[in-house]
Amino acid sequence: MKRISLLLVCCLTIMTAEGQEKKQKKPASPAYKEKKAREDAKFLNKQWWLGLKGGANLSKVSVEKSYSAIAPTNYDYSDIAKRYTNFDLIGSQVTLEATFYFKGFSFSFQPTYQHTRFIYTTSYAWTSTLEATNHVELNFEQEQKVDHAIVPLIVKYDITGNKIRPYVQVGVYAAMLLNATKSVFVKGIDNAAGGVNEFTDASVIVGAKDLFADNHWGLMGGAGLNYNLGNNVRLNVDVIYRYGMSNIVSAQNRYASDRLSGIGDVMDDLTLDNLAISVGCLFPLRFLSSGFKTLDLK
Numbered sequence: 001m002k003r004i005s006l007l008l009v010c011c012l013t014i015m016t017a018e019g020q021e022k023k024q025k026k027p028a029s030p031a032y033k034e035k036k037a038r039e040d041a042k043f044l045n046k047q048w049w050l051g052l053k054g055g056a057n058l059s060k061v062s063v064e065k066s067y068s069a070i071a072p073t074n075y076d077y078s079d080i081a082k083r084y085t086n087f088d089l090i091g092s093q094v095t096l097e098a099t100f101y102f103k104g105f106s107f108s109f110q111p112t113y114q115h116t117r118f119i120y121t122t123s124y125a126w127t128s129t130l131e132a133t134n135h136v137e138l139n140f141e142q143e144q145k146v147d148h149a150i151v152p153l154i155v156k157y158d159i160t161g162n163k164i165r166p167y168v169q170v171g172v173y174a175a176m177l178l179n180a181t182k183s184v185f186v187k188g189i190d191n192a193a194g195g196v197n198e199f200t201d202a203s204v205i206v207g208a209k210d211l212f213a214d215n216h217w218g219l220m221g222g223a224g225l226n227y228n229l230g231n232n233v234r235l236n237v238d239v240i241y242r243y244g245m246s247n248i249v250s251a252q253n254r255y256a257s258d259r260l261s262g263i264g265d266v267m268d269d270l271t272l273d274n275l276a277i278s279v280g281c282l283f284p285l286r287f288l289s290s291g292f293k294t295l296d297l298k
Contacts, residue, residue: 046286047101053236053280054094059116060086064247064269067254070124082120082268089117089143093276099156106156106167114150114175116274119143122265134191141185142265146212146248146272147178152220165226173242174217182208184265206260210253211267218244218271226282234282244271 061084070080092115099108120142127135154171186201222240229235249267260266 045103048285049097049099049101049106049234049282050285051097051234051236051280051282052095053097053238053278054092055238055276055278057091057093057114057116057274057276058087059089059091059118059275060273061118061120061248061270062244062273064271066268067266069255069266080122080124082122084118084120086118087275089119091116091274093150093278095278095280097280097282099282104158104161106154106158108154108156108169108171110150110152110154112150112152113178114148114274114276116146116148116272117143118272136191137189139187140265141187143183143185144180144208145183146180148175149178150175150242154220156224158226163228163230165228166223167226168221168223169240170221171219172217173220174215176215177209177212180208180212182206182211182260182265184260204259206257208257208260210256211250211260213246213248213250216244216246216248216272218242218246232284236278236280236282238276238278238280240276240278242272242274242276244273246271248272 063082063084066081068080093112095110095112097108097110099106122140122142124138124140125135150173152171152173154169156167156169159166159168182205184204186203188199188201190197190199220240220242222238224236224238224240227235247269249270251269254267
């Protein structure tokens with residue numbers, strides 16, 4: 001019995017001593033806090049971000065060299081030249097972003113699926129040499145839908161390091177053709193029969209992958225904005241302009257489609273520019289715990 005009483009007294013003494021030690025524990029000194037802040041800031045100079053974004057784009061094409069399935073004999077070629085409408089049809093894109101941040105600079109790899117659309121029109125007219133009122137007009141509208149896998153390498157620079165972080169970016173990209181279709185819409189006016197007869201033919205929709213180059217490349221630049229939610233997540237708004245540097249049309253397959261050549265349609269040599277706007281969300285790969293904010297010290 002004495003042994004049990006002695007053991008209980010020892011346990012109570014140890015517990016009382018531990019409690020007093022906890023009560024007497026001093027808060028971290030200012031020097032310790034400063035040292036920890038410097039270590040955290042040094043660690044935060046490096047960060048990996050992973051995220052997904054998507055949005056819409058508008059396209060513009062520039063003609064490097066013109067081609068036609070019809071050779072003019074008694075009129076100027078400009079009368080039947082293609083007329084392009086730029087930044088008119090809305091496309092789309094989806095991007096997976098992997099970014100490494102280091103002291104204000106970011107090195108970003110952003111593989112993208114891009115769907116672009118552009119359109120051009122051509123017109124042809126025939127007039128009787130005997131009676132000028134007898135003539136026929138044909139108007140063609142050609143819409144191209146092209147899908148590419150974009151592989152860019154981008155360098156970003158954060159202008160400020162606050163909760164709202166604007167940045168600028170530049171880079172280079174390679175584009176690989178995935179698919180393409182072409183739609184041709186035909187309208188006309190027939191006055192050859194003595195009256196006015198307007199008509200619309202059924203549209204022609206064909207696969208056009210063979211008419212486009214397998215790959216092309218270009219330069220890119222833009223700006224964006226990251227907004228820190230305070231829970232280790234960023235919302236992102238991104239604007240980027242891709243400037244094509246090489247031909248997107250297949251030169252060897254230019255006349256490969258008999259169906260298109262038969263209605264007078266042949267592709268020009270083109271470069272493709274693209275203006276894309278995306279929104280998305282980025283997640284850090286370090287400090288994922290809810291108790292630590294990746295930008296608290298920025």
